[in-house]
Amino acid sequence: MPQGSSLTAGLLILSEQKIDRIETRLENIEALLRNSAHQPIPAPATRTTQYHSVFLSTVDTGTTSTPDFGTPDAGSVFGSNSVITQQTSFANELIEDVMQRNSLQDVDPRMSEALANLRQIMELQRQSPITYGPRFPLQQSLPPGGLRQLEMPPVDVVVSLLRSIKSSTPGLFTFLCYFFAVKDFSNLCRQVYFPIEDFSDAVFIIVNIGLYYLFLECLPEGHNSYLHTVRINLETALANINLFMPTTIENIQALLLGSFYATDVCRPSVAWQLNTAATLMCQMAGFHRRNSHVMHSPEEADTRAILFWHTYMADKAMSIRLGRASVIQDLEIDIPRSFNFHGNLSMEIRALTATWLRGATFQSRVYEQLLCPAALARPTAEIAERARLLAHECHQMEIEAKENRELAIASREKMRTSPLVDIYVKCDQVQLLSTLTLIYQAIPSPEGSGSRICDECIETARRATYAHLECIGSLQNDAFARTSYIHRNLVLTPFAPFFILFCYIIETLATEDLKLLQEFSTSIQGFDNASEATAKLVKLCRVISDVAALYVEAKSHQQDAMEDIGGEFDTYLSQLGFLPVADQTADANVGVDNMSVLAEDPQVSQVTDWMSGSRNWFGLLDYDVSQIGEHDQQPI
Numbered sequence: 050m051p052q053g054s055s056l057t058a059g060l061l062i063l064s065e066q067k068i069d070r071i072e073t074r075l076e077n078i079e080a081l082l083r084n085s086a087h088q089p090i091p092a093p094a095t096r097t098t099q100y101h102s103v104f105l106s107t108v109d110t111g112t113t114s115t116p117d118f119g120t121p122d123a124g125s126v127f128g129s130n131s132v133i134t135q136q137t138s139f140a141n142e143l144i145e146d147v148m149q150r151n152s153l154q155d156v157d158p159r160m161s162e163a164l165a166n167l168r169q170i171m172e173l174q175r176q177s178p179i180t181y182g183p184r185f186p187l188q189q190s191l192p193p194g195g196l197r198q199l200e201m202p203p204v205d206v207v208v209s210l211l212r213s214i215k216s217s218t219p220g221l222f223t224f225l226c227y228f229f230a231v232k233d234f235s236n237l238c239r240q241v242y243f244p245i246e247d248f249s250d251a252v253f254i255i256v257n258i259g260l261y262y263l264f265l266e267c268l269p270e271g272h273n274s275y276l277h278t279v280r281i282n283l284e285t286a287l288a289n290i291n292l293f294m295p296t297t298i299e300n301i302q303a304l305l306l307g308s309f310y311a312t313d314v315c316r317p318s319v320a321w322q323l324n325t326a327a328t329l330m331c332q333m334a335g336f337h338r339r340n341s342h343v344m345h346s347p348e349e350a351d352t353r354a355i356l357f358w359h360t361y362m363a364d365k366a367m368s369i370r371l372g373r374a375s376v377i378q379d380l381e382i383d384i385p386r387s388f389n390f391h392g393n394l395s396m397e398i399r400a401l402t403a404t405w406l407r408g409a410t411f412q413s414r415v416y417e418q419l420l421c422p423a424a425l426a427r428p429t430a431e432i433a434e435r436a437r438l439l440a441h442e443c444h445q446m447e448i449e450a451k452e453n454r455e456l457a458i459a460s461r462e463k464m465r466t467s468p469l470v471d472i473y474v475k476c477d478q479v480q481l482l483s484t485l486t487l488i489y490q491a492i493p494s495p496e497g498s499g500s501r502i503c504d505e506c507i508e509t510a511r512r513a514t515y516a517h518l519e520c521i522g523s524l525q526n527d528a529f530a531r532t533s534y535i536h537r538n539l540v541l542t543p544f545a546p547f548f549i550l551f552c553y554i555i556e557t558l559a560t561e562d563l564k565l566l567q568e569f570s571t572s573i574q575g576f577d578n579a580s581e582a583t584a585k586l587v588k589l590c591r592v593i594s595d596v597a598a599l600y601v602e603a604k605s606h607q608q609d610a611m612e613d614i615g616g617e618f619d620t621y622l623s624q625l626g627f628l629p630v631a632d633q634t635a636d637a638n639v640g641v642d643n644m645s646v647l648a649e650d651p652q653v654s655q656v657t658d659w660m661s662g663s664r665n666w667f668g669l670l671d672y673d674v675s676q677i678g679e680h681d682q683q684p685i
Contacts (some may be wrong), residue, residue, distance in 0.1 A: 109477065121181050155591070183282035185316065187277075196253045197244065202275040204242050209259065210267050211235055222263045225309075227390055228402075229302050230352045234259050250286060250294070251303035257283035258306045265529055283310065287323070296330040301356050304330070308363055315580040317538045321367050328360040328376050337361075337382045348503070351389040358388060362405055365413035369487070370541050375413045375419065400453040404477060407446060412484055412542075415439060420489050429493065436491040443485045450481060476520050479538045482513035486545045500556040506685050507553050510546035512571050517544070521572050532576060532583065539573070547590065554597045558604055563597055570594035 097391045194200035210235070214222065226234060234256075240248045241256045257279045259395045264276045287307045294300050304327035311320035336357035342350040359384075418424055418435045425432075454477065470609030489506030500507070517538070524530040538544070550566045553559060570590040576583050 067213060098639065099658075101389055115610055129620055185288055185311075185319070187281045188284040188288040189281060190287065191289050195288055196250060196282075197248070199276055199285065201242065201265075201282070202260065202278055206272070206275060207238060207242070210263055211238070213267065214263070220266045221265060225259070225262055225306070228355075229309075229538060230298075230355045231255060231259065231302060249299060250290060251297070251299040252288070254283055254286045254303040254307060255291065255299065256340070257286065258310050261310070283307070287311070287319070290323075292322075292326045296334045298352065298356070298617070301330050301360075302313050304361050305363075312363075312541055313533050313536060315540055315582040316369060317370055317541055320363070321371055321373070324360055324363040324367070325376055327356075328364055330358045331360050332377070332381075337377075337384060339383045342384060346617050348391070351391070354384055355390070357384070358386075358402070358406060362409040365409035367541070368413045368416040369420065369484070370543060372416075372420070374417065379410070397658055401457045404446075404450045408477065408481060408484075411439075411443065411446060415484060415488060418487065424429065433492045436488050439488045445475065445482055447478075447485075454478065468575060476534055479513060479516050479520055480542045481517055482509055483538075483545050486510045486513055486549055490545065500553055502549060502553050502556070506549060507562075510549035510553075511565060513544075513546040514550065514565055517546075518568060532580070535573060535576060535583055535586070536580065540586060540635055547593075551593055555600055558601050562603065566597055567594050570596045580615055 069273050182534055214220070225231070231237075237252050237256050237259075240252050260279045261276065261283060264272075264279065268275060287310075290304075292309070304323045308320040308324040308327065311317070311323060331337060331353075335351075336353045342353060345353065361377050364377050367373070368375050386406060388406075390399055390402075418439065419432060424435075426436075486506060488511045489503060489509055492506065493499055493502045494503045520538075521531060521534060524534055546565070547569055549560050550569075554563050554566060570593075573583075573590060576587055
């Protein structure tokens with residue numbers, strides 16, 4: 050061969066090798082960028098964004114005399130820094146390319162709509178969570194003369210209702226008076242309606258919250274303006290409450306009832322602030338110490354214990370929802386873990402609250418051992434072992450809770466109490482199973498399994514969803530009961546089973562689970578006007594349910610076009626953490642020190658991706674989702 054030809058051939062070989070090396074490096078960079086979408090990235094400084102919604106425009110809120118804390122009223126599940134708030138520029142360019150090079154509309158317009166929805170969800174991760182101006186939608190500016198200048202419902206209406214409840218079966222109002230040790234509500238009403246001297250802010254709050262729940266049950270049709278009046282009063286009072294007021298029984302009751310109400314109207318951040326103030330008061334007054342109780346009469350000591358354990362339950366139960374360690378440390382408590390109620394309902398309520406107390410403590414431990422940053426930093430094997438121990442304990446609690454629930458339900462049916470009581474009696478099973486689903490989520494599936502979800506996790510998710518369908522079905526005839534149930538059981542305690550079912554469907558194309566997912570989504574439709582968080586939950590569940598249905602359809606067809614669409618779904622879902630990233634990182638991780646841990650332990654990567662997807666889903670309730678699904682008009 051001539052020397053020139055040999056040289057040319059050699060140069061060609063070198064050029065091809067160089068091109069191959071460049072392509073390899075590009076593939077490695079692409080793999081690294083894809084992987085980085087599943088690793089926490091510090092969020093940028095939060096910017097305040099006003100959220101304009103029909104829920105906030107029902108009344109002129111004016112200005113408040115207390116500073117706005119600037120926290121999202123919907124409450125972040127893991128805090129603003131825990132939700133993945135940034136995606137790589139590669140991911141966005143990839144999505145643009147997907148939309149441009151595929152004529153999805155020619156195959157099925159619904160496919161294009163579903164992919165557009167997924168893209169919008171990804172875009173949300175680049176934004177900061179919304180923060181609301183007013184902390185309550187109906188709060189008004191405080192009048193110059195203070196709370197006593199606010200309008201109250203007619204006194205004759207209140208007196209008539211208070212008389213009627215004495216001869217009627219116990220309802221939610223009666224249970225609340227038991228729960229929060231409000232012993233003479235009529236006298237508190239007299240202080241507000243016929244003030245001989247100035248009444249405290251706490252008395253005003255207790256009276257208006259009591260009237261709110263009384264009106265919900267007993268007010269005749271056509272008198273909703275009275276309900277609206279007390280809501281304005283109590284929201285204005287709570288928004289202007291002095292968190293440094295003296296430590297008294299009434300002040301603690303007002304804070305606790307305010308926290309209870311804030312939970313019912315889906316303001317968990319405010320509920321946490323009010324409950325924390327009550328907690329600090331209880332601790333300063335020694336409500337949690339035995340040596341403090343001996344200085345009081347048995348009845349007063351019981352009241353102090355009841356109030357403390359209520360602050361304790363709320364503090365512990367909100368750990369998972371808000372992603373915060375509880376304020377109260379168990380090692381500081383030496384009073385008996387029980388409620389000593391007095392009266393006709395004492396036995397049933399004592400059994401029920403014992404279950405709630407243990408459940409709240411358990412939820413806090415789940416956060417501390419599995420979900421907090423320190424727990425997630427532990428080795429995968431240790432996390433899985435913790436989860437197994439917690440799951441065993443949860444099963445024992447489930448047996449105990451069932452016995453107490455049956456006792457309370459039998460008593461309720463015998464007394465024919467209000468159906469609103471069912472929210473708090475029957476629905477604790479949904480929370481328990483949802484928590485158990487979260488626990489099993491931390492256990493990796495066996496190697497070679499077709500899903501990242503272990504069998505126990507998906508089975509518990511199914512049980513929780515069936516329990517939800519039964520619960521919400523029993524509340525069919527009471528709109529408030531259904532709304533309160535959604536707030537407490539699907540929003541306050543994030544309903545992990547929905548996320549689990551969705552991911553399992555994406556991984557296995559399970560049609561029976563798809564039907565169950567769609568049933569869940571259908572069960573909460575129609576409650577868009579209940580609150581901001583509920584409206585977002587309803588919309589996101591519908592969008593995600595539609596995505597699951599279309600994904601199964603795309604993957605089930607063998608045509609080239611549909612197969613290509615299935616691949617595009619994979620791209621979006623992987624970037625969101627709903628699917629594992631393809632195992633293309635072996636070469637990419639060579640020589641990259643900061644990726645070595647993930648490369649060495651695939652299970653660590655699996656759990657990290659899994660939990661990041663979970664955070665993405667729960668964290669979406671903190672964002673403005675008004676544009677998602679707007680183009681999606683046809684049900685799937």
